Amino acid sequence: MKKMLIVLMMTCIFLAGCGITVSKTDESAESGPIEKSENAIEPLTIKELTDNWPESICYQADGVWANPLCTEMEIDEPMTLSILAETMEGSLRMKIVNTDTLEVCFDEKNPDGAYSVSIDKMGIYQIRFYAKEHVGSVEIAPE
Secondary structure, eight states: OHHHHHHHHHHHHHHHHTTOOOOOOOTTSOOOOOOOOTTOOOOOOOTTEEEETTTEEEEEEEEEEEEEEEEEEEEOSOEEEEEEEEEEEEEEEEEEEETTTOOEEEEEESOOEEEEEEEOSOEEEEEEEEEEEEEEEEEEEEO
């Protein structure tokens, strides 16, 4: 019993240090709905990224942190990409990388304005968004 109490106390101390609240429940009580606490961890969603490739890929950020946030696009023939970007606050580094050759086709810190990127090789390309409190947007579409 003493060992179990020590293990329980150590677990509580560990979980309290992680921002998780532990409380004793009455075992005879019925299970009810679980209420969300203010320290609960939300499942990761990528609401900032809308991937409608081959029509477009859009990124809308309002204070985003990412290291990195990624999506992929398949290029079937040589093409030129049109990139419209805006950085209002924070920082963003955006890269477009060929996943086969690891060739970097685009690498821009705090992109702001219009860019054209020529893609000569067919393959899968990864778009990587490295963000720190970034507020802004990026739209990528074939020309």
